[in-house]
Amino acid sequence: QGKKDGRGNYRVFKSAMDVELKARAQLESELRAAIMNGEIEPFYQPVVSLPERTLIGVEVLARWRHPTRGLLAPARFITIAEETGLIADLSYRLLRQACRDARDWPVHLQIALNISPQQFQDAGLSERILAILNETGLAPNRLEVEITETALVQDLEAARTTLTSLQNLGVRIALDDFGTGYSSLYHLRELKFDKLKIDRSYVDTITMSDERAKLVDAIIKLSASLGLVTTAEGIETDASLDWLSTQGCDFGQGYLFGAPMPKSEIDTLVSIDPAVIKARLAA
Ligand code: C2E
Ligand code: MG
Ligand code: MG
Numbered sequence: 001q002g003k004k005d006g007r008g009n010y011r012v013f014k015s016a017m018d019v020e021l022k023a024r025a026q027l028e029s030e031l032r033a034a035i036m037n038g039e040i041e042p043f044y045q046p047v048v049s050l051p052e053r054t055l056i057g058v059e060v061l062a063r064w065r066h067p068t069r070g071l072l073a074p075a076r077f078i079t080i081a082e083e084t085g086l087i088a089d090l091s092y093r094l095l096r097q098a099c100r101d102a103r104d105w106p107v108h109l110q111i112a113l114n115i116s117p118q119q120f121q122d123a124g125l126s127e128r129i130l131a132i133l134n135e136t137g138l139a140p141n142r143l144e145v146e147i148t149e150t151a152l153v154q155d156l157e158a159a160r161t162t163l164t165s166l167q168n169l170g171v172r173i174a175l176d177d178f179g180t181g182y183s184s185l186y187h188l189r190e191l192k193f194d195k196l197k198i199d200r201s202y203v204d205t206i207t208m209s210d211e212r213a214k215l216v217d218a219i220i221k222l223s224a225s226l227g228l229v230t231t232a233e234g235i236e237t238d239a240s241l242d243w244l245s246t247q248g249c250d251f252g253q254g255y256l257f258g259a260p261m262p263k264s265e266i267d268t269l270v271s272i273d274p275a276v277i278k279a280r281l282a283a
């Protein structure tokens with residue numbers, strides 16, 4: 001044993017791969033169980049009307065409350081869920097929980113759910129969503145579905161069908177992370193969205209340079225001229241907030257207003273006086 005040649009190195013490499021494959025297989029089976037056991041929990045991030053500085057809804061963001069590893073962010077498990085086909089189950093359970101949670105909130109508050117690309121290729125998506133809305137009693141016009149352009153590149157016709165059938169139910173469609181895809185204008189031309197969400201990477205930089213700011217301004221104007229409303233993601237500073245409000249951006253989200261939080265904290269936020277919320281959200 002312990003051959004100091006290429007074969008030895010190969011063996012080391014192979015066993016490292018085995019370890020990784022095993023870790024992955026374990027994570028997959030843990031995730032499968034976690035979904036069944038309800039360890040995937042919806043967190044909610046406030047979405048604010050910029051002219052009014054009032055709470056208009058929340059974005060649902062998945063968290064895994066892992067029994068030993070603590071609270072895990074989506075970056076740790078969404079890709080695995082997508083690759084193993086667990087994402088649909090995860091997503092439907094998350095939606096069901098969010099719809100139930102929303103019963104405790106004023107009816108004008110909207111909920112926005114992220115949907116993965118492969119779910120958008122599934123002809124049964126809108127039917128499954130409708131079934132959950134019916135079961136939980138959430139009005140379809142309180143739901144918004146967020147998709148990224150990756151959802152549209154595989155099969156544009158399938159995506160168009162899904163998009164239209166969701167909109168026919170009264171569900172709105174937001175194009176998420178706008179500006180990070182390869183062919184943004186193409187999809188804006190080919191499909192009718194309701195909302196455009198400007199990616200955080202643009203919002204981050206508006207107060208840093210004139211060119212950056214001009215680009216964001218142009219996106220806001222483009223979106224409005226196509227009849228869409230616009231949300232800016234990742235608002236962290238008052239300077240960005242003021243600038244975006246002045247440029248006519250409709251909605252905003254970001255740590256300035258609140259990070260994604262568990263239901264108990266959103267409950268507190270919505271139970272206080274709207275005027276107080278306004279002051280808080282603008283603070
Ligand atoms: P996203 O849909 O673009 O969500 C926005 C992300 O930006 C969230 O990260 C949120 O916590 C973060 N964020 C919000 N405001 C700020 C800010 O002011 N500063 C900074 N630095 N970050 C901010 P999160 O929760 O880690 O989610 C990451 C991504 O994971 C989401 O991006 C979405 O693509 C995906 N994701 C989350 N939940 C789900 C889900 O249920 N299904 C699917 N398919 N994807 C999900
Ligand atoms: Mg999103
Ligand atoms: Mg986004």
Ligand code: MG
Nearest residue numbers: 176177199200
């Ligand atoms: Mg994003």
